[in-house]
Amino acid sequence: MNMPNIVITRLDAQRLEKLFDPMTYPLDSLEALEAEMARARVISHKRIQPDVVTMNSTVRLLDETTEREFLVTLVYPHNAGGPDTVSVLAPVGMAILGLKIGQRIEWSSAHCRPLKLKVVDIPYQPEANEEYHL
Numbered sequence: 001m002n003m004p005n006i007v008i009t010r011l012d013a014q015r016l017e018k019l020f021d022p023m024t025y026p027l028d029s030l031e032a033l034e035a036e037m038a039r040a041r042v043i044s045h046k047r048i049q050p051d052v053v054t055m056n057s058t059v060r061l062l063d064e065t066t067e068r069e070f071l072v073t074l075v076y077p078h079n080a081g082g083p084d085t086v087s088v089l090a091p092v093g094m095a096i097l098g099l100k101i102g103q104r105i106e107w108s109s110a111h112c113r114p115l116k117l118k119v120v121d122i123p124y125q126p127e128a129n130e131e132y133h134l
Contacts, residue, residue, distance in 0.1 A: 003039065003105075004099060004103045004105060005041070006036070006039065006040045006041070006097065006098025006099060007040060007042075007043060007048065007049075007052050007100075008037065008040045008042055008043075008054070008097060008098045009042070009043060009044065009045035009048050009054055009055075009127065010042050010043065010044055010045060011132060012045070012054055012055045012097075013037060013042050015076070016055070016088065017037075019033070019076070019077065019088075019089070020034070025077060025089055026089075029089040029090075029094075030089070032091075033088065033089060033094055036094050036098070040097075045127050046127070048125075048127045049100070050122065050125050050128035051100050051101040051102075051122060052098065052122075052125070053074060053096050053097060053098060053099050053100075053122060053125075054074075054097075054098075054125055054126060054127055055075070055076065055088065055097070055126075056073065056074065056075060056126045057073070057074050057122055057124060057125045057126065058071060058072070058123050058124040058125075059071070059072055059073070059074060059096055059119060059121070059123075060119075060120040060121040060122070060123065061118065061119060061120060062117065062120050063115065063116065064104070064116035064117070064118055065113075065114060065115065065116050069120060070084075071123070072084055072085065072086045072096075073085050073086070073124075074086055074088060074093055074097060075087060075093075076088060077089050092115075092117070095117065096117065096119065099119045100119065101120070101121060101122060102118070102119065103118070103119055104116060104117065104118045104119075
């Protein structure tokens with residue numbers, strides 16, 4: 001699988017590091033998130049471009065396998081479960097964190113169905129709106 005370059009904010013990285021408690025969250029999910037964070041370029045939350053998926057961003061995705069578009073908001077696990085939210089600890093959440101508009105990610109789902117997601121748009125990014133305390 002070709003892994004696209006990703007960028008995350010220092011503020012998101014600091015907040016995500018607080019999740020690393022194997023007594024609270026599944027160890028395999030934490031290890032996968034840690035691997036994603038390790039390969040990311042970390043920059044200031046004030047320097048992130050508005051075309052990058054950050055935490056609490058609302059993202060329009062295209063499933064290139066089915067041609068279906070859908071909207072999700074990338075959230076911390078304690079905020080997941082609401083309509084159109086996806087936890088950063090879910091496979092799709094980890095996959096889109098740090099992607100730019102136009103980038104794609106591919107992987108096989110738990111049911112062995114290949115997934116090909118493309119970031120089509122980011123209608124809302126907290127940093128673009130100078131909202132740093134979500």
